[in-house]
Amino acid sequence: MSETASTSDAYLVRKAQAGDSQAFGVLVSRYMRAAYAVGLSVTGHHGDAEDAAQEAFMVALARLDDCRNPDRFAGWLLAIVRNRARNLVRREVLRDTDVLPETAAARGRTPEKEAEHAELQERLEKALQRLPEVQREIVLLHDLEGWKHREIAERLGIPSGTVRSHLHFARKSLRQDADLAQVVVEQVKDDGNMTDIGNVRAGGGSRRLKIKVG
Known part of the structure; x- marks a missing residue:
């Protein structure tokens, strides 16, 4: 049986526990963005978020036999990510602001537009950091990574209704945040119920974070 996107986590974990590196590679590909x-929800800094994710996968591989319930691999992995991220935060309380690698010219922006974009990016990151950690994690998994309520509930081990509640209050806080309220946000053309509130670094690239406005 080839390891594809439809292969269950449990099957892949058992194969990886038996020494199949390809199976573990599929798990890495499947959960790297979520990790x-x-x-990011813990550190608020894309470089540290990438480090935490990569370290977590190394720890997961070394401790894979400790994953007693392969069906719940994702929740087990994300708990490791949280711990690694918290360790990074404790080690680096002070850090310099990271600079996105793309240039204004490469994105076709004028200096004025680039300044507006940088301001929105900074305010978005500050607004996200003011959310409680669990709300920040859920809004990033749902609105950035596209996970469904049920998937988040299963991975985090909480009721689906709790996920919906956290998501509701996180979006409400972001809409009302003083930093974001000072910026005129653009409406996403293909979905009138969503507001584009800026870029968030994700897995080596930059993705748009959108929240519901209705």
């Missing part, structure tokens, strides 16, 4: 989002 990054969780790392």
Whole structure:
């Protein structure tokens, strides 16, 4: 049986526990972006989020036999990510602001537009950091990574209704945040119920974070 996107986590974990490196590689591909989002929710810094995700996968591989319930691999992995991210935060309380690698010219922006974009990016990151950690994690998994309520509930081990509640209050806080309220946000053309509130670094690239406005 080839390891594809439809292969269950449990099957892949058992194969990896038996020494199949390809199976573990599929798990890495499947959950790297989610691991990054969780790392970002804790650290608020894309470099540290990437480090936390990568370290977590190394720890997971070394301790794979400790994953007693392969069906819940994702929740087990994300708990490791949280711990690694918290360790990074404790080690680096002070850090310099990271600079996105893309240039204004490469994105076709004028200096004025680039300044507006940088301001929105900074305010978005500050607004996200003011959310409680669990709300920050859920809004990033749902609105950035596209996970469904049920998937988040299963991975985090909480009721689906709790996920919906956290997501509701996180979005409400972001809409009302003083930093974001000072910036005129653009409406996403293909979905009138969503507001584009800026870029968030994700897995080596930059992705748009959108929240519901209605």
